[in-house]
Amino acid sequence: MSSAERVETAVDVQGSVSPAGPKAILSLEQVSCHFEQVKAVTEVDLSLHAGEVVCLLGPSGCGKTTLLRVAAGLQPVTDGQVRLNDQVVSDGHGMLVPPEKRSVGLAFQESALFPHLTVLDNVMFGLKHLKGPARQARALDLLKQFGMAEFSRAYPHTLSGGQQQRVALARALAPSPKIMLLDEPFSSLDARLRDQIRDDTLHVLKHIDTATLLVTHDPEEAMFMADRIALMRHGHIVQMGSPTDLYCHPIDPFVVTFFGPVNEYLGQVQEKTISTPVGYLDAGHFSHGDAVRVMIRPEAVQVRLVSQSTAAHQTSHVIMSRLLGATSLVHLCAHGPDGQEMHLHAKVPGVFLPKEGQAVELSLDPRQVFVFPR
Numbered sequence: 001m002s003s004a005e006r007v008e009t010a011v012d013v014q015g016s017v018s019p020a021g022p023k024a025i026l027s028l029e030q031v032s033c034h035f036e037q038v039k040a041v042t043e044v045d046l047s048l049h050a051g052e053v054v055c056l057l058g059p060s061g062c063g064k065t066t067l068l069r070v071a072a073g074l075q076p077v078t079d080g081q082v083r084l085n086d087q088v089v090s091d092g093h094g095m096l097v098p099p100e101k102r103s104v105g106l107a108f109q110e111s112a113l114f115p116h117l118t119v120l121d122n123v124m125f126g127l128k129h130l131k132g133p134a135r136q137a138r139a140l141d142l143l144k145q146f147g148m149a150e151f152s153r154a155y156p157h158t159l160s161g162g163q164q165q166r167v168a169l170a171r172a173l174a175p176s177p178k179i180m181l182l183d184e185p186f187s188s189l190d191a192r193l194r195d196q197i198r199d200d201t202l203h204v205l206k207h208i209d210t211a212t213l214l215v216t217h218d219p220e221e222a223m224f225m226a227d228r229i230a231l232m233r234h235g236h237i238v239q240m241g242s243p244t245d246l247y248c249h250p251i252d253p254f255v256v257t258f259f260g261p262v263n264e265y266l267g268q269v270q271e272k273t274i275s276t277p278v279g280y281l282d283a284g285h286f287s288h289g290d291a292v293r294v295m296i297r298p299e300a301v302q303v304r305l306v307s308q309s310t311a312a313h314q315t316s317h318v319i320m321s322r323l324l325g326a327t328s329l330v331h332l333c334a335h336g337p338d339g340q341e342m343h344l345h346a347k348v349p350g351v352f353l354p355k356e357g358q359a360v361e362l363s364l365d366p367r368q369v370f371v372f373p374r
């Protein structure tokens with residue numbers, strides 16, 4: 001094992017806040033929304049620009065839907081203000097511009113279509129400002145972009161759930177809203193269908209250059225869809241930035257673990273290093289004697305097979321291997337330079353299934369190792 005190896009460590013870095021460039025279409029400024037004792041959202045700042053997809057990500061009950069409803073004008077704020085194109089549309093005194101005047105398109109987990117209208121009529125419903133042929137052409141264009149043009153004469157009850165959701169998205173986007181608000185629009189679909197509709201939706205959103213706020217609790221979905229992610233907890237935005245910012249520069253352990261399970265090691269800084277069973281880490285800004293929590297993503301663990309030179313219990317070795325599909329998960333017992341042991345998971349690409357007992361040499365990709373105070 002590469003026990004003498006010294007590994008540079010990526011430590012807590014604040015993600016970027018907002019892209020430079022044109023003015024925001026939608027701004028939430030110090031927005032709070034409380035329901036009696038429940039502080040659903042507290043002092044949130046968030047801006048949304050034309051053509052970008054921002055995801056509100058976080059665990060159940062963290063305030064995502066409340067924030068989306070505030071943006072839509074469906075929920076008054078307790079404090080702070082909401083601006084649309086620089087005009088204040090709600091503040092602590094009430095709702096100054098109602099939802100129907102905000103040019104927002106809405107789609108939810110189960111977006112109900114009008115059952116007595118055909119697919120085409122459903123999409124044309126919000127296009128009353130257009131004349132007959134233009135109205136139909138616009139609706140058909142949207143249906144085409146969602147792969148639903150051939151169903152234009154069908155009624156909703158004859159469509160699958162996924163097809164209905166495509167029509168609902170087309171209907172919401174048809175009036176070319178300046179802002180699209182989507183609340184878990186893919187979560188009722190099965191995995192394969194979800195991937196496809198997600199992909200189609202992303203391309204349509206980018207094509208029409210609308211600003212999109214998407215609520216999801218799925219980090220993979222947020223990374224797939226978002227230009228920027230706002231990760232929330234207990235009504236606050238914990239970290240805001242690009243998917244790369246959050247994944248590679250998480251500001252605290254909550255952000256690290258929200259994107260997937262990690263290997264954890266509790267250590268102590270000795271001089272300028274932290275000794276772990278997988279080698280020495282650079283202690284970064286920590287000082288001698290600091291108690292630290294080392295978080296190692298399974299993807300950071302690099303495994304090299306070696307011939308056994310010492311007894312199994314003194315060498316890092318394989319406990320078991322499992323094929324997950326595109327990746328393999330290898331359970332390891334790591335033996336450190338100072339005699340420490342650690343059960344470790346390594347996620348490696350492709351079919352890599354070393355046998356139980358196989359001796360290995362372990363190293364780390366420092367970009368996916370994070371150290372926080374204990």
Ligand SMILES: Nc1ncnc2c1ncn2[C@@H]1O[C@H](COP(=O)(O)OP(=O)(O)OP(=O)(O)O)[C@@H](O)[C@H]1O
Nearest residue numbers: 035038039040059060061062063064065066067217
């Ligand atoms: N109308 C309401 N009255 C009282 N409490 C509410 C109301 N709406 C939301 N809450 C509370 O506010 C908090 C945030 O709820 P919200 O629905 O915004 O969370 P969420 O992150 O969207 O959750 P989920 O992912 O489960 O939908 C929760 O504690 C919820 O119970």
